[in-house]
Amino acid sequence: MAYQAGGQRPAPRPVAETPEAQAYLEDYAGLLEAVPAPSLVVDHCWDVALTNSAFRSLFGGVGPHATAMPGDNFLRFVLFHPDAPTVLGEHESSWCLPMLAHFARTVESHGPDHGLQAIRRDIAQDPIMEAAYRQGLPHWIRSVGEGAVEHDGAVRPLLHPDPRRGATECRVVVETSRTLEELGCTRFTFVLREARRAPSRQRGTRRTASHLRVVPAAD
Numbered sequence: 701m702a703y704q705a706g707g708q709r710p711a712p713r714p715v716a717e718t719p720e721a722q723a724y725l726e727d728y729a730g731l732l733e734a735v736p737a738p739s740l741v742v743d744h745c746w747d748v749a750l751t752n753s754a755f756r757s758l759f760g761g762v763g764p765h766a767t768a769m770p771g772d773n774f775l776r777f778v779l780f781h782p783d784a785p786t787v788l789g790e791h792e793s794s795w796c797l798p799m800l801a802h803f804a805r806t807v808e809s810h811g812p813d814h815g816l817q818a819i820r821r822d823i824a825q826d827p828i829m830e831a832a833y834r835q836g837l838p839h840w841i842r843s844v845g846e847g848a849v850e851h852d853g854a855v856r857p858l859l860h861p862d863p864r865r866g867a868t869e870c871r872v873v874v875e876t877s878r879t880l881e882e883l884g885c886t887r888f889t890f891v892l893r894e895a896r897r898a899p900s901r902q903r904g905t906r907r908t909a910s911h912l913r914v915v916p917a918a919d
Contacts, residue, residue: 724879725749732887738870739889741880744806745815746775749885758890759787761861767822774888775799775819779829789857789867797840800833801849851888858890869893 725741729750732739738755742748748771759770762783768776778784778791778799785791800823807816823829841848848854852874859867870890880887 721879721883725883728880735889737889737891739887740771740774741885741887742774743815743884743886744810745773745813745819746803747773747815749883755890757862758858758860762787773819775803776822780822780826787859787861789859794856797832797837798848798851798854800829800837801841802851804833804837805849855893856890858892860892865892 728741732741732750732752735752736754738758739752740748740755741750751771756771759777762770762777762781765777765781765783767773768779768781770777770781778788778795784795788795803816803819807813807820810816823833851872854872855869856872857867858865858870870892873889873891874886875889876886
């Protein structure tokens with residue numbers, strides 16, 4: 701039931717190992733669909749198990765990508781999809797760096813993990829992200845504080861494709877039920893706020909910078 705290019709909704713991701721868990725996810729998908737705010741369920745690697753219509757509408761305009769579609773792996777989308785800044789306002793400071801910091805902490809806490817290590821290798825192969833991970837991230841965390849690593853409660857800018865919303869904000873709400881936790885999954889909801897922001901200069905542009913602003917450019 702995750703988003704894919706072309707708007708198709710395949711079966712839930714294979715995170716459930718028992719028929720009971722699979723049935724729970726299928727029922728949870730119905731609950732998710734009833735939520736008007738964009739919402740998704742991910743595992744510890746940010747692989748997407750479930751999304752709702754509001755989420756698919758929010759990201760429905762992004763172009764195809766082999767490994768970084770928002771309904772496949774949301775972390776990869778934020779880090780690697782060139783269309784991410786067209787939806788995620790203030791992409792670097794409000795989305796990319798917090799998620800990169802959270803990923804770094806997850807790598808430390810989980811130890812060897814195939815999925816996490818695969819993302820780490822992709823970061824290493826992207827000069828922009830590798831510089832941010834090794835050089836920019838420690839400096840950014842010292843500047844903004846450890847609390848910035850937490851997603852729950854954060855207010856972040858969005859560039860909604862619906863012109864009635866436009867440049868706005870969302871509050872990120874993170875929650876998990878006992879069963880989702882047993883499956884290693886967490887639910888993220890982007891609660892849209894009524895307060896409007898000035899349009900971002902990133903609106904409608906793809907990420908083409910040779911470096912992130914948090915990483916000093918080479919002389």
